[in-house]
Amino acid sequence: MRVVLALDGARASTLAEDLRLEGAEVRTVVAAGDPAAAVADAMAGPEAAELLGELARADLLIVAAGRGALTAELVGACDRFGVRIAPVCAREADRRLAAMFGLHPYSGDADAVALLRPPERPETAVESAPGGRVLAVWGPGGAPGRTTLAIELACELVRDGRRVGLVDADAHAPSLALATGLADEGPGFAAACRQAERGTLTVAELARIAAPLGDVEVLTGLNRPGRWPELSQARVAAALDVCRAWVDDTVVDVAAPLERDEEIVSDIDGPRRNAATLAALASADVVVAVVAADPVGVSRFVRDHAQLRAVVGATPVRVVVNKTRGGPLGIDARGQVRRTLERFAGIEDVWFVPWDGRAVDAALLSARPVAHVSPRSALTGALRRFVGEAVVPPIRKPVERRERGRTGLSARLLRTA
Known part of the structure; x- marks a missing residue:
């Protein structure tokens, strides 16, 4: 699995080593806000264009969730590239931001195994409720x-x-x-x-x-x-x-x-x-x-x-x-x-x-x-x-027999039926 890692601080290098030990191919390690900046303006410089190319070839983007790092443009680009996003959330606000984009949030201390594993499908997935x-x-x-x-x-x-x-x-x-x-x-x-x-x-x-x-x-x-x-x-x-x-x-x-x-x-x-x-x-x-x-x-x-x-x-x-x-x-x-x-x-x-x-x-x-x-x-x-x-054919209700307007033999037959 090809991974792009976007985290700040010493946590980035430590997690990169753990990911390599688990068999992942870490393509590049960049600052948390770099992928969002590259997607917003790929012409900003050769580094941004190179990062965008690595992102297009990746299978997984691990990024620190935050207003400047996890943006709608980045999520849309990853959707077009077919890249899964694993947002690392250190605060409750980060978890709410990830949920707003429909992403499964990972805790700030999540290990490499948890980040590489796709989130479990909810009960509303097609296998459990095929009805439409x-x-x-x-x-x-x-x-x-x-x-x-x-x-x-x-x-x-x-x-x-x-x-x-x-x-x-x-x-x-x-x-x-x-x-x-x-x-x-x-x-x-x-x-x-x-x-x-x-x-x-x-x-x-x-x-x-x-x-x-x-x-x-x-x-x-x-x-x-x-x-x-x-x-x-x-x-x-x-x-x-x-x-x-x-x-x-x-x-x-x-x-x-x-x-x-x-x-x-x-x-x-x-x-x-x-x-x-x-x-x-x-x-x-x-x-x-x-x-x-x-x-x-x-x-x-x-x-x-x-x-x-x-x-x-x-x-x-x-x-x-x-x-x-x-x-x-x-x-x-x-x-x-x-x-x-x-x-x-x-x-x-x-x-x-x-x-x-x-x-x-x-x-x-x-x-x-x-x-x-x-x-x-x-x-x-x-x-x-x-x-x-x-x-969607309408439900046809049975027609009730009515006695109104009937006289003579037909009315007597209905009353005795």
């Missing part, structure tokens, strides 16, 4: 409205008092942060995937790295599509398993491509560009498939539907026809789409979301969900019906 659902929102290429419907679906689910998480697992064109006005420089879903691979992802850690969107907790996506190898199939599946214990419903926005081209041309176990999409669909309890209500969008969906069914197997697929309007389809747009999907894809149950350009434009202008900007819009109403009928 995963809902994957997929659609073919051509912008049918996957991200918009994923955001509105999460906002609608949270109205019933559920705990809802919204995840951007699109490895091709992530846009959840842009659509909701959230910063995409935070750790987000990629950091959750890295920690899940190491087995250190917990519910508390998910709550720390998530960004709030009203009552919805959001794990933003990659800030650069070139980082797609970070979303491997094993990482994504493990992270979504922990999400089941984190919230009641996890809505996952995924990319369109479903191909496994890498497996065809090579048998080497390497990165797969579509691994995140395939892993999310395989982990989903419900798949919401989005169709654009125009001839091109319906044609693309029909062609990809068979491949989608091959990926998800027996998982329920709820088909939503988005941007429904008469312009590109003429008279009886809904009937034409319904008959086409039934004839060429065997889909009988379809839900329609109307074209509501004014509400969507207002949401994009303010970088907020449509449900927050136009709660009475046609789009919000259609999603509400869809959630009630297809995602």
Whole structure:
């Protein structure tokens, strides 16, 4: 294990020797505030740049907790690098600071063995309480409205008092942060995937790295599509398993491509560009498939539907026809789409979301969900019906028989029944 040690005084050299005796590779020993200063300004000098490089290659950062040493920028950088932080807390205020960042505090006299050992997972980890659902929102290429419907679906689910998480697992064109006005420089879903691979992802850690969107907790996506190898199939599946214990419903926005081209041309176990999409669909309890209500969008969906069914197997697929309007389809747009999907894809149950350009434009202008900007819009109403009928079916109470208005034989039969 590669360790960066940031402590002041004689304690630093003593602990470094103990760490080496335990088999750790101590890369560098610096003052407590140096890592935070290097992250804040890597151009301050060659020493800062060198320290930042060592931090990027490390597995563990042991740092003295304090306002100047343990900062939000340092925690965010370590999340991006996949570095575990072990804050050494000498005072109660230091412990509160570490807890604020969701870090496990270590006492000031903690030995090398304790610092090298990851903290035990809490009882709320996924192994002990797997109960939440995963809902994957997929659609073919051509912008049918996957991200918009994923955001509105999460906002609608949270109205019933559920705990809802919204995840951007699109490895091709992530846009959840842009659509909701959230910063995409935070750790987000990629950091959750890295920690899940190491087995250190917990519910508390998910709550720390998530960004709030009203009552919805959001794990933003990659800030650069070139980082797609970070979303491997094993990482994504493990992270979504922990999400089941984190919230009641996890809505996952995924990319369109479903191909496994890498497996065809090579048998080497390497990165797969579509691994995140395939892993999310395989982990989903419900798949919401989005169709654009125009001839091109319906044609693309029909062609990809068979491949989608091959990926998800027996998982329920709820088909939503988005941007429904008469312009590109003429008279009886809904009937034409319904008959086409039934004839060429065997889909009988379809839900329609109307074209509501004014509400969507207002949401994009303010970088907020449509449900927050136009709660009475046609789009919000259609999603509400869809959630009630297809995602969370209402409990149907038995209808009581009533005698009011009955006369003659029927009334006598009811009274004697």
